[in-house]
Amino acid sequence: xxxxxxxxxxxxxxxxxxxxxxxxxxxxxxxxxxxxxxxxxxxxxxxxxxxxxxxxxxxxxxxxxxxxxxxxxxxxxxxxxxxxxxxxxxxxxxxxxxxxxxxxxxxxxxxxxxxxxxxxxxxxxxxxxxxxxxxxxxxxxxxxxxxxxxxxxxxxxxxxxxxxxxxxxxxxxxxxxxxxxxxxxxxxxxxxxxxxxxxxxxxxxxxxxx
Numbered sequence: 001x002x003x004x005x006x007x008x009x010x011x012x013x014x015x016x017x018x019x020x021x022x023x024x025x026x027x028x029x030x031x032x033x034x035x036x037x038x039x040x041x042x043x044x045x046x047x048x049x050x051x052x053x054x055x056x057x058x059x060x061x062x063x064x065x066x067x068x069x070x071x072x073x074x075x076x077x078x079x080x081x082x083x084x085x086x087x088x089x090x091x092x093x094x095x096x097x098x099x100x101x102x103x104x105x106x107x108x109x110x111x112x113x114x115x116x117x118x119x120x121x122x123x124x125x126x127x128x129x130x131x132x133x134x135x136x137x138x139x140x141x142x143x144x145x146x147x148x149x150x151x152x153x154x155x156x157x158x159x160x161x162x163x164x165x166x167x168x169x170x171x172x173x174x175x176x177x178x179x180x181x182x183x184x185x186x187x188x189x190x191x192x193x194x195x196x197x198x199x200x201x202x203x204x205x206x207x208x209x210x
Contacts, residue, residue, distance in 0.1 A: 001196065002026040004060060006051060006090065007070035009036035012105060012159060015189035016070055017044065023193065030060050051086025058093040066101040066196045067094060079132045087140040091147045102151040103195045104144055105188065108181075108207050110137045113155050116207055118176045121157075141205065152195045153205035156188045157181040164190050169209050170201075181209050 003020050007013040008029030014037065020027045021041050028045045031037055037046065049056035051071060061067060067090065071083050087104075094102060109117055109126035114134075117126065126134055144151045157176065164186035191208060195201060 001065040002028070002063065003196065004028045004030060004064040004067045005070065006030045006067070006086075007072060007105075009033055010070055010072050011161070012185045012188055013070035014039060015185045016068060016192060019186070019189045019193050028060065028064065030057075050082075051089065052082040054089040054092070057086065057089040058097070061090070061093045061099075062097045065099050066103065067099065068103045068105075068192055068196070070105045070192075080136055084136055084139050084143075088143050091143055091149065094149055095147065100150045101196060102144065102147075102149050103192050104140070104151065104153050105192060106137045106141055106153050106155045106205065107133070108155040108157045108209070110134055110141060110155060111205075113205070113207050116175045116209070117157065117181070118179065121176070121180070145203075150199075150202055152201045152203075154188065154192055154195065154208065155205055156183050156208040157210075159183060159185050159188065161185060166190070167210075170206055172204070172207065174207055174209050176209055178210075183208055183210055 003025050005016055008017050009031040017027055017029055017039055026043050029037055030047045032050055034046055034048050047060045114122040114126055141153055160182045162184045168183055168187055
């Protein structure tokens with residue numbers, strides 16, 4: 001398939017690009033700073049642009065089979081209106097020119113999933129320390145959920161580095177088994193990639209936990 005990945009130069013984005021290339025897909029990486037991607041491949045194309053530029057976003061989307069987003073925040077712990085606008089531009093461009101399949105990486109702690117993290121993270125850390133990031137993700141999730149697209153929202157816990165282990169849980173009612181659940185970015189990337197063709201969680205948000 002021909003996949004377009006937003007946020008491809010971030011840690012999870014790079015893992016997603018690598019996983020998609022390893023599976024034989026044609027990959028387009030949409031990045032603002034190409035030197036951060038640090039991946040080269042004959043099936044990898046790079047588009048340099050800003051998600052806050054609606055024309056750049058629309059020009060990138062046409063001709064792909066699916067869109068995946070690992071867009072983070074520009075400033076940790078702060079509100080980032082530009083990325084929210086960018087998700088809106090992605091949704092609008094997909095509505096106009098396709099494709100319809102959208103996989104979006106959010107985080108566990110948004111909306112109803114907060115209770116799945118337990119009392120420390122869900123009751124204290126997210127609402128107090130990560131309140132701006134949570135609010136931004138909630139705004140972006142609303143745009144996606146109301147889009148009419150064939151979307152899946154993936155909500156992992158704290159992300160870590162290291163190879164994919166392949167042993168983690170996914171679903172709607174699962175809960176954390178530890179105070180600080182952590183999942184490898186490579187595992188999150190592999191799961192997101194699977195969702196491109198697996199419609200089990202179509203038009204729903206799914207939690208990931210070790």
